[in-house]
Amino acid sequence: MGRILLNVEEFKKYFPVKGGLFSKPAYIRAVDGVSFQVEKGETFGVVGESGSGKTTLGMMVLKLIEPTSGKMYFDGIEITSIKGREFKKLRKRMGIVFQDPSASLNPRMTVRGTLRRPLAIHGVKRGEEVEKRILSMLEKVGLGREHLDRYPHELSGGQQQRVAIARAMILNPDLVVHDEPTSSLDVSVQSQILNLLLRLQNEFNLTYLFITHDLVTVRHVSDRIAVMYLGKIVEIAETDELFKNTMHPYTVALLSAAPIPNPEVKSVKRFIVGGEPPSPINPPQGCRFHPRCRYVTKECISQEPRLLEVEKNHYVACHRSCELDLSSYTRDLWRIMEEAIAGSERMIIKT
Amino acid sequence: MVLNLNRVKGKMLPLLHYRTSCVGLLIVFGIAAIAVGATVIAPRHYAETDIVNRLRPPSLEYPFGTDVLGRGVFSRVVYGARIAIWVGLFVVFIEASVGVTLGIIAGYYGGKIDKVISAITDMVWAFPPIVLALGVVTLIGPGLNQVVMAVAFVSWPIFTRIIRAKVQSLVNREFILAARAIGESNLDIMLRYLLPNVVSSILVLATLTLPAAILSTTALSFLGFGAQPPTPDWGAMLSDGAAQLATAPWIATFPGIFIVITVLGFNLLGDGLRDLLDPRLKV
Amino acid sequence: MNTPLLDVKGLRTYFYTGRGVVKAVDGVNFIIKEDEVFCLVGETGCGKSVTALSIMRLIPYPGKILDGSMLYKGKNLLKLSESEIRKIRGREIAMIFQNPMNSLNPVFTIGYQISEAPITHFNLSRQDGWKKAVELIEKVKMPDAEVRAKTFPHVLSGGMRQRSMIAMMISCEPNLLIADEPTTSVDVTIQAQLMHLLKEIKEKRRMSIMLITHNFGLVAETGDRVAVMYCGKIVEIGSVKEIFREPMHPYTQGLLRCLPIGFERKKQLDSIPGTIPNPINPPPGCRFYPRCKYTVEKCKLQEPLQIDLGKGHLVACHLCGG
Numbered sequence: 001m002g003r004i005l006l007n008v009e010e011f012k013k014y015f016p017v018k019g020g021l022f023s024k025p026a027y028i029r030a031v032d033g034v035s036f037q038v039e040k041g042e043t044f045g046v047v048g049e050s051g052s053g054k055t056t057l058g059m060m061v062l063k064l065i066e067p068t069s070g071k072m073y074f075d076g077i078e079i080t081s082i083k084g085r086e087f088k089k090l091r092k093r094m095g096i097v098f099q100d101p102s103a104s105l106n107p108r109m110t111v112r113g114t115l116r117r118p119l120a121i122h123g124v125k126r127g128e129e130v131e132k133r134i135l136s137m138l139e140k141v142g143l144g145r146e147h148l149d150r151y152p153h154e155l156s157g158g159q160q161q162r163v164a165i166a167r168a169m170i171l172n173p174d175l176v177v178h179d180e181p182t183s184s185l186d187v188s189v190q191s192q193i194l195n196l197l198l199r200l201q202n203e204f205n206l207t208y209l210f211i212t213h214d215l216v217t218v219r220h221v222s223d224r225i226a227v228m229y230l231g232k233i234v235e236i237a238e239t240d241e242l243f244k245n246t247m248h249p250y251t252v253a254l255l256s257a258a259p260i261p262n263p264e265v266k267s268v269k270r271f272i273v274g275g276e277p278p279s280p281i282n283p284p285q286g287c288r289f290h291p292r293c294r295y296v297t298k299e300c301i302s303q304e305p306r307l308l309e310v311e312k313n314h315y316v317a318c319h320r321s322c323e324l325d326l327s328s329y330t331r332d333l334w335r336i337m338e339e340a341i342a343g344s345e346r347m348i349i350k351t
Numbered sequence: 352m353v354l355n356l357n358r359v360k361g362k363m364l365p366l367l368h369y370r371t372s373c374v375g376l377l378i379v380f381g382i383a384a385i386a387v388g389a390t391v392i393a394p395r396h397y398a399e400t401d402i403v404n405r406l407r408p409p410s411l412e413y414p415f416g417t418d419v420l421g422r423g424v425f426s427r428v429v430y431g432a433r434i435a436i437w438v439g440l441f442v443v444f445i446e447a448s449v450g451v452t453l454g455i456i457a458g459y460y461g462g463k464i465d466k467v468i469s470a471i472t473d474m475v476w477a478f479p480p481i482v483l484a485l486g487v488v489t490l491i492g493p494g495l496n497q498v499v500m501a502v503a504f505v506s507w508p509i510f511t512r513i514i515r516a517k518v519q520s521l522v523n524r525e526f527i528l529a530a531r532a533i534g535e536s537n538l539d540i541m542l543r544y545l546l547p548n549v550v551s552s553i554l555v556l557a558t559l560t561l562p563a564a565i566l567s568t569t570a571l572s573f574l575g576f577g578a579q580p581p582t583p584d585w586g587a588m589l590s591d592g593a594a595q596l597a598t599a600p601w602i603a604t605f606p607g608i609f610i611v612i613t614v615l616g617f618n619l620l621g622d623g624l625r626d627l628l629d630p631r632l633k634v
Numbered sequence: 635m636n637t638p639l640l641d642v643k644g645l646r647t648y649f650y651t652g653r654g655v656v657k658a659v660d661g662v663n664f665i666i667k668e669d670e671v672f673c674l675v676g677e678t679g680c681g682k683s684v685t686a687l688s689i690m691r692l693i694p695y696p697g698k699i700l701d702g703s704m705l706y707k708g709k710n711l712l713k714l715s716e717s718e719i720r721k722i723r724g725r726e727i728a729m730i731f732q733n734p735m736n737s738l739n740p741v742f743t744i745g746y747q748i749s750e751a752p753i754t755h756f757n758l759s760r761q762d763g764w765k766k767a768v769e770l771i772e773k774v775k776m777p778d779a780e781v782r783a784k785t786f787p788h789v790l791s792g793g794m795r796q797r798s799m800i801a802m803m804i805s806c807e808p809n810l811l812i813a814d815e816p817t818t819s820v821d822v823t824i825q826a827q828l829m830h831l832l833k834e835i836k837e838k839r840r841m842s843i844m845l846i847t848h849n850f851g852l853v854a855e856t857g858d859r860v861a862v863m864y865c866g867k868i869v870e871i872g873s874v875k876e877i878f879r880e881p882m883h884p885y886t887q888g889l890l891r892c893l894p895i896g897f898e899r900k901k902q903l904d905s906i907p908g909t910i911p912n913p914i915n916p917p918p919g920c921r922f923y924p925r926c927k928y929t930v931e932k933c934k935l936q937e938p939l940q941i942d943l944g945k946g947h948l949v950a951c952h953l954c955g956g
Binding site: 156187188191194199222223239336 | 677678791793794821822823824825826827830848849850851852853854855874875878879888889890892893894895896897899900901902903904905906909910
């Protein structure tokens with residue numbers, strides 16, 4: 001076990017919903033009791049669909065959204081209610097990369113300006129030092145001097161995301177939160193950016209919190225993965241373990257639904273879950289997944305399951321985790337994901 | 352500008368607009384040129400009297416005729432262009448400064464601050480501008496500077512409203528979140544992130560409110576609160592010429608025509624600018 | 635033997651913008667057979683959506699279909715008059731789009747909207763049309779069909795709206811359903827439900843589906859045959875199994891090898907260097923040559939023709955013998 005960099009305890013975030021004059025106060029329970037730990041140097045994946053609360057969680061970690069309740073520790077120090085100068089120092093140690101690079105860059109700031117701001121805010125005086133650092137960071141993300149004076153709209157999607165990544169990392173943070181960093185990019189650009197992120201992690205010994213809905217991507221980059229459903233974590237495990245030995249019915253559903261780019265997948269029986277994700281304002285009683293779960297029992301309807309360590313380093317929130325064997329659904333899918341497609345590198349020239 | 356003009360060219364109606372905004376641009380340039388080159392264009396100083404030749408109709412020597420004191424109407428109109436534009440610009444500058452600042456603050460902070468600013472904005476907005484301006488000049492006395500202050504004082508709400516709406520649409524976008532994530536202070540976010548992104552709206556708004564500013568100041572001068580004689584303010588000239596309208600119509604007519612053309616020019620230009628830069632702006 | 639359902643040859647659709655001529659689709663040939671799922675896959679700007687809109691003859695100004703033939707049941711869709719194509723649209727060839735909220739009219743109930751096509755094409759009465767709509771809502775597995783028919787689009791979730799779209803589009807039992815990125819705006823579990831539904835409908839009615847997507851996972855799961863587009867041209871066509879197992883075109887190879895499967899975790903993936911070229915001035919010769927590792931002189935000068943490698947596998951690459 002390495003050093004714990006980030007420790008989140010019972011994070012909750014409720015957003016009030018404005019009703020009319022006569023309606024009861026209602027809340028969107030975006031994050032409803034989430035706890036986990038991230039070790040230094042690892043990539044912790046957080047996977048879920050829309051409404052799962054994963055994006056809200058990412059913002060809470062970065063303290064862009066204040067939690068309704070719960071505690072957070074960074075490198076051992078409690079930072080839940082940190083303010084002022086201490087807070088500013090903390091900002092240096094965390095960065096964030098958003099999903100849509102064209103929206104996350106200031107349209108009226110050049111690349112140079114965007115990269116200079118973090119340095120200026122944290123006291124690096126103007127001059128040679130700043131220029132050097134900006135250029136060096138640009139090179140690391142695969143851009144060059146010619147991009148310095150360009151505006152975001154003059155760059156391609158991939159280039160914009162590289163600038164966003166450079167901005168997040170220019171102050172040498174310890175933790176970087178990625179919120180769907182490749183989802184709005186083309187396939188060929190996605191792999192370039194993923195490669196970049198992995199390289200940078202290696203070079204700077206970064207810790208990543210990787211938030212996405214794409215199981216195939218999260219599997220490639222993560223050491224451990226947490227699966228979220230309607231504001232709660234339903235399963236946490238090391239990557240291979242999660243896919244080989246899936247224990248929560250929702251994770252099985254998610255895995256079954258993920259489109260895997262290998263035609264072999266047609267022969268695997270898929271677990272198609274019915275129903276719609278319920279509303280986060282009035283989540284179901286008991287286990288939140290119970291209305292859509294085929295293994296539901298009376299206990300599931302009345303009591304919320306707790307997240308328990310059922311096997312070594314494998315946490316599940318399901319009353320029936322010990323009885324059910326769901327790995328038969330997912331093991332084949334995992335095997336298919338391990339197989340390379342498109343053969344090895346060769347070019348067949350047919351005459 | 353070329354890119355957007357091409358988008359505009361795609362349909363017939365905007366094509367019409369494109370032409371009219373060109374007309375607007377020409378007019379604005381024309382009036383501005385007259386204002387700048389007043390000393391060269393005008394044959395004589397605006398206060399120079401020639402009592403012998405008073406109330407003469409337009410002639411070669413006095414292209415727009417003379418007024419009751421024998422001053423050349425042409426020269427006075429030409430110098431008047433300076434005043435009209437200068438005064439208009441001043442008013443818009445003050446309006447914009449106050450309005451934009453309040454708009455950005457209200458849009459960014461929201462909550463109680465927004466409620467207070469919006470309430471004040473709505474209150475001032477509710478008054479007919481001329482009436483309110485009249486009230487102000489009655490308090491602070493007549494004079495061109497006072498008129499500028501009065502008109503600016505009542506016209507800033509439009510800036511606040513529009514900029515506040517614009518800022519509200521920007522404030523939840525990811526680049527603002529990203530700015531907070533790197534530790535930008537509220538002031539820096541407003542200055543470096545919000546302000547540059549509303550500049551095009553400010554420009555459009557300024558061009559569209561300038562004619563209103565000119566009209567308001569002219570109106571106040573017409574009523575006697577603005578420019579004091581012998582300042583050749585067009586509104587004052589209208590007032591002077593009103594008495595002689597039957598016998599010496601040229602004294603009021605020429606300044607009147609120029610007021611109309613100037614206001615029209617800025618309106619056309621402003622419409623064109625808005626279509627180019629910010630089509631969703633509704634003034 | 636079996637004549638294809640749709641036979642497209644030499645399709646050229648250009649957009650005449652102020653910035654220049656955008657050659658969105660520049661000489662495209664493919665066939666869609668009966669009762670198959672045909673996938674058109676590619677990255678942004680490759681021309682896949684424009685191809686679909688060309689088939690439906692729904693190209694907006696300033697676009698124009700210049701050239702080519704689209705044979706559907708012996709008729710050339712490009713040569714039909716406006717009224718003739720309207721009889722085919724919705725009735726025999728239907729299309730569902732990416733964002734259902736944009737395709738559904740917010741002021742009419744979904745029952746009304748679903749009944750519109752059958753009423754128009756089959757001359758049904760309002761009541762019969764409504765009954766058909768309720769039937770269709772049941773067919774797309776939405777619970778409480780009677781009640782559902784009376785609701786408005788904004789009340790429904792994304793998945794339900796897309797189901798309503800599907801109900802609308804299959805109401806006249808078309809032979810070809812074109813689905814343009816139908817699941818991009820919904821969650822993964824809902825996507826799985828929708829794809830499953832489409833497959834079921836296809837089986838029951840012997841309908842062909844033309845699936846346009848950028849997601850290779852969807853192609854692998856539902857597709858029978860696939861065409862890969864790049865910069866307005868089709869670079870490779872074949873059965874899904876063939877293409878995934880033995881892609882011949884360097885672009886197809888590059889794309890498939892970009893996907894994060896079959897690689898050791900946290901190791902570098904393959905990638906295609908460079909970026910997609912500008913469709914206004916594509917490179918001469920083979921459009922992929924600036925990013926291709928295997929180029930020879932010929933690639934810069936001559937556009938490659940489609941070569942038949944057997945078993946319906948076609949490639950447009952000089953190095954495959956073209």
